[in-house]
Amino acid sequence: MSCASCASSIEDAIRSVPGVSECIGAEILKELCGHLRFDLDIMESANCIPCSLPYITSMFMPRLRTDRPLPIPRSSKNLAFISQFVEIPDDVVFTVEYSVRAAQMAVYEFLGIDRQG
Numbered sequence: 139m140s141c142a143s144c145a146s147s148i149e150d151a152i153r154s155v156p157g158v159s160e161c162i163g164a165e166i167l168k169e170l171c172g173h174l175r176f177d178l179d180i181m182e183s184a185n186c187i188p189c190s191l192p193y194i195t196s197m198f199m200p201r202l203r204t205d206r207p208l209p210i211p212r213s214s215k216n217l218a219f220i221s222q223f224v225e226i227p228d229d230v231v232f233t234v235e236y237s238v239r240a241a242q243m244a245v246y247e248f249l250g251i252d253r254q255g
């Protein structure tokens with residue numbers, strides 16, 4: 139089989155599969171087992187309930203540096219923002235650490251804690 143015919147048969151196979159959002163749990167689990175090389179026997183005792191997270195990538199949306207507030211906005215004396223939608227320079231959203239760091243920055247600054255010391 140040539141590369142072209144191989145690619146064509148793969149594309150045909152993909153086209154025949156409904157979107158992931160239309161799959162039932164058993165189909166998703168079977169696909170996962172294939173990727174992870176798990177024994178399909180686990181399917182017999184497993185119960186896979188699909189769960190949709192439509193906003194899961196929202197924190198990765200393109201933005202300007204000024205679109206999201208800093209944990210402590212420049213003029214704020216007693217108000218801070220925490221969690222994923224604040225702007226922390228040189229950090230990466232989506233992690234638990236990001237949320238913890240935002241809260242740390244707010245608490246440390248308001249309480250005058252010197253992080254270097």
Ligand SMILES: Cc1cc2nc3c(=O)[nH]c(=O)nc-3n(C[C@H](O)[C@H](O)[C@H](O)COP(=O)(O)OP(=O)(O)OC[C@H]3O[C@@H](n4cnc5c(N)ncnc54)[C@H](O)[C@@H]3O)c2cc1C
Pocket residue numbers: 191194220221222232233234235237
């Ligand atoms: C499927 C998935 C996998 C992930 N895997 C990882 C991973 O491997 N490593 C990692 O670092 N991060 C991972 N994350 C991201 C991580 O879970 C989040 O970044 C982190 O939990 C955010 O913490 P948070 O305290 O800022 O917000 P959350 O954990 O979302 O907490 C916010 C809380 O506020 C509550 N709340 C919302 N509105 C109100 C309201 N009006 N009144 C009262 N309470 C309210 C919510 O119920 C929730 O309990 C994953 C996230 C998901 C969804």
